[in-house]
Amino acid sequence: MIKALNLKKTYGEKTVLELDELCVSDGEALVIVGPNGSGKSTLLKILAGVIEPTQGSVEGVEGLRYVPQQSYAFKRTVLENCMLSAEGSRKEKQRKSLEILERLGLSELADKKATGLSGGEKQRLAIARALVEPCRLLLLDEPTASADVEAAELIEDTLAQYKKATSCTIIMTTHSPKAAMGIADRVLIMNKGRRAELGTPEQVLRAPESAWAKSFIAGWSLDEN
């Protein structure tokens, strides 16, 4: 179980994150939503150990893979990018990498220079690098943000299958209500660095506790996107 206690992150005078408690059980999928600047990425970065919280602690993080909001492609081929995070012999790395690239619709680009990929392709490559080996905890920061409809579906399917196959814990941020509802066991709505709502998708959709959460959800149109 992942347990974050009294997390606080400030930049100068500005508090960008303040969470008293957040627990995520093993194998659970927590989806974090909220407007721009509500502290979603900051929370993920702290969980990933990329930045230190100003206050508070995180326990239980191990075997982690994290896909940042901005994907970086290493200056090598797409396949070699993926092989960087694969384990085993060269042959095995290659096989595993090709498999996940295929799943994410990148196999035709395998021998291309990764730096030349489009934003959406780079993002799928970053996801491929994270999924090439099974992990205990998967952190995804807006994994479908640069994807078109088709690619978004591919990503969502891949994630759902991966979760089933590995029973890893997933914490994911998104602006897509469909992606959120598709995979979430629980949804965390954030606003101005704080928790606005936390519950199962049904709870959050049907009976949001705060007025702000209600209006935020009202902005979702579940048919689109």
Place this chain on the structure above:
Amino acid sequence: MDKFAEAFGYLFSLDRELVQIIGVTLKMSFFSTLISCLLGFPMGAAIAAKKFKGRRTAKRILSTLTGLPPVVAGLIVYMLFTRYGPFGSLNVLFTVKAMVIAQVILITPIVASLSSAVIEGNCRTIRETAIGMGLDGKKTFALYLTENRTALFSVLLTAFGRSIAEVGAVSIVGGNIQWKTRVMTTAIMLETNKGNFSFALALGIILLIIALIINIGASLISGEEPCDD
């Protein structure tokens, strides 16, 4: 104009001494550059990306050393390796080795500061990505270097250019000994003083050609395209 003609005469006749001087120069510059980069790249990466005590001080010392006058570096190496100095028994003074040591002292700080400036540009992103992929510190550190290989290669060329053009330190610790430690720059100084301008000019032309080759190499490798199409 006949000085030029004579200079080209030296070049085209492959004058034995001229060729030997070029050989010593290239050997010295090759090893100076190699060692400076082997030391300076990791130092640069560490200063750009690693959190450690005294990082700021290290940065400051490094940028101060960047401006170290070559004759001072020469003097230091001279004092260390002179017969009754701390390393006198090594018998290194007035050899190419001493010249390489002085050059390494001069060039390593330059390589380290230039490469740290390069690596600062993307080490955060690389680190975040590497953490996300579960890579260990060693692999991440290697990525700081390999991901910046193009820019680091031009740092290497800069180092080579410095080393081939340097005169103050190498004349102090090398002694400008004919057939042994005489390099292009010290030969040019000597021949100019003697009034043998054509030999000096021949060496000068070669230095320019090497500089040109380095520049062409650098621009080929960086493959820079103008922003304006």
